[in-house]
Amino acid sequence: MNIAKCTLAAATAALIATGSPALADDDLPEIEFETQIVKDREDVVLDPAKAYILLQSPVAIPATFFKVPTDEEREIVSNERAAALTKAHEKWVKEQAGYERHLATAQKRNEQPTRTKPIEPTEENFSWIPPEQQMMFSIGPLNRFEKGEGLSLYLQEVPAGEYVYYGTTNLGLGACACMGTVKFEAKPGTITALRYDGVWLDKNGDPIGRGKIPDGVDTNDALVRVAMIIEKVDDAAFDPRLPRDWIRDADLVPMPFVPNWLGAEINRIAPIPGVLRYERDEMIDVQAELAREQAEADRLAAEAAEAEARAKADAAAAAAEAEQAETEAEAATEG
Numbered sequence: 001m002n003i004a005k006c007t008l009a010a011a012t013a014a015l016i017a018t019g020s021p022a023l024a025d026d027d028l029p030e031i032e033f034e035t036q037i038v039k040d041r042e043d044v045v046l047d048p049a050k051a052y053i054l055l056q057s058p059v060a061i062p063a064t065f066f067k068v069p070t071d072e073e074r075e076i077v078s079n080e081r082a083a084a085l086t087k088a089h090e091k092w093v094k095e096q097a098g099y100e101r102h103l104a105t106a107q108k109r110n111e112q113p114t115r116t117k118p119i120e121p122t123e124e125n126f127s128w129i130p131p132e133q134q135m136m137f138s139i140g141p142l143n144r145f146e147k148g149e150g151l152s153l154y155l156q157e158v159p160a161g162e163y164v165y166y167g168t169t170n171l172g173l174g175a176c177a178c179m180g181t182v183k184f185e186a187k188p189g190t191i192t193a194l195r196y197d198g199v200w201l202d203k204n205g206d207p208i209g210r211g212k213i214p215d216g217v218d219t220n221d222a223l224v225r226v227a228m229i230i231e232k233v234d235d236a237a238f239d240p241r242l243p244r245d246w247i248r249d250a251d252l253v254p255m256p257f258v259p260n261w262l263g264a265e266i267n268r269i270a271p272i273p274g275v276l277r278y279e280r281d282e283m284i285d286v287q288a289e290l291a292r293e294q295a296e297a298d299r300l301a302a303e304a305a306e307a308e309a310r311a312k313a314d315a316a317a318a319a320a321e322a323e324q325a326e327t328e329a330e331a332a333t334e335g
Contacts, residue, residue, distance in 0.1 A: 028083060029076050033067065033135040037143045038155035044241045051160040051186035053139070054193040054247065056237040057152045058211070060141040062170035063196055064262075068162035068183060069131035081128040088121040096120070133261045138170060151236050160188045164255060165230055168196075169264050175228065178260045180268030180283045182230055182275070184250035193237055194250040197229040199270055207270070227270040252276075256283040 038044065038052070046052065055063055069077070095118040106113040119125070139154040146153040164183040167176040186192045199207045200214050207227070208214050232249050254276040260266060271277045277284045 028080055030080075031069075031073050031076055031131060031134055033159060035137050035156060035158045037139075038145055038157055039143055040145050040147075042241070046191075046243070046246070047157070048189040050157050051188055052191040052246075053156045053158055053163065053186055054145075054191045054233070054237060054242075055139050055154040055156070056193070056195040056233045057140075057154075058150045058197060060144060060147070060152045061196060062138050062140045062168055062174060063154070064136060064138045064166040064169045064174075065163045066132045066137070066166055067135035067159070068164060069135065070161070073131050073135075077128070077131045077134070081126070084128070085121060085123070085126045088126065092118055092120050130259075130261070132164075132258075136166065136261075141170065146239050148236075153237060153239060155191070155242075158186055160186055162186075163192075164258060165194075165269070166258060166262075167264060167267065168228065169262055174264050175267040176258070176260050176262060176264040177228055177269050178258050178266045179256075179281065180276070180278065181255050181258060182250075182252040182269065182272070183255050184252055189246065190248055191242060191246045192250045193233045193247050194252075195229075195231050195233045195237070197231065198226045199229055201225050201227055228267060229270045230272065254283055254285045 038046075053065065057063070099115055099117055102115045103113050137156070137158075139156050140152070143154070144152050145155040162183055162185050165177060165181050167178070167181075168174045169176065184192060184194070197210060199210050202208050210229075230250075230252065238244055238247060252272060252275050268278075268283075269276075273286075275286055277286055
């Protein structure tokens with residue numbers, strides 16, 4: 001099995017390679033995120049302490065996910081960034097002093113300064129890889145767990161936690177579901193399954209079919225004329241090498257926005273019945289909407305029941321009062 005291990009040190013090393021701020025103190029805690037591909041082999045051994053993501057698709061595709069950081073992981077990254085910012089500012093103080101000396105010398109000589117004024121690193125402009133991107137990984141298009149006619153299965157071992165479908169990206173190319181996607185929980189000892197597909201859209205954004213490019217679709221505009229579909233797996237996903245009782249459909253939760261960290265084409269997943277829909281550019285959480293409607297219905301029912309109870313109580317009180325008045329009238333007459 002190939003292992004990809006993403007730690008904060010690796011992420012900050014990538015920052016250095018691109019000319020970004022220096023590493024923070026080495027003794028600070030690091031995010032440790034380890035994921036590995038489960039390859040196509042006869043003897044498949046799964047770790048009950050790990051979680052697994054099973055992705056089904058009709059073709060070989062790249063699919064990118066990231067783990068939702070815990071509060072602890074966010075704090076680790078925040079502390080690392082703060083330490084790195086302190087070091088970067090200390091370096092800037094020295095560079096600024098050197099620049100001011102250079103500027104003073106140039107002015108005395110009536111010359112133009114040749115050095116560029118260093119930019120002061122601040123809380124606002126200091127770049128740092130966010131924890132989500134540090135725990136991002138792609139499944140496919142290679143290393144399929146199973147393949148066949150119209151079938152590609154990928155199986156990935158991951159730490160337990162919440163995961164977000166980021167898009168179909170490979171080496172920074174592809175489409176990001178930045179304007180609407182889903183997240184789901186991957187639990188230990190469980191294979192969380194979901195299926196990816198694409199549906200072609202007409203110029204009005206209405207679905208016109210899956211699979212082969214339909215007539216009338218401009219292939220030069222393919223990335224924005226196809227909607228990404230996330231749905232339940234079908235029977236082909238239940239590979240006999242996998243314990244069937246481990247496999248669970250992903251419990252999808254809408255996410256209206258994720259940053260376009262990779263600079264890919266911006267897209268969104270298609271509406272999912274019972275999960276999410278759109279009103280123009282706004283994602284609607286169907287479950288939350290149903291919950292609000294149910295809460296409103298419950299409120300109205302409770303108000304109606306309370307009004308009915310009050311009416312009955314008022315009627316009973318009125319009847320008792322009338323009976324009392326009648327009794328008193330009879331007593332007065334007899335007297």
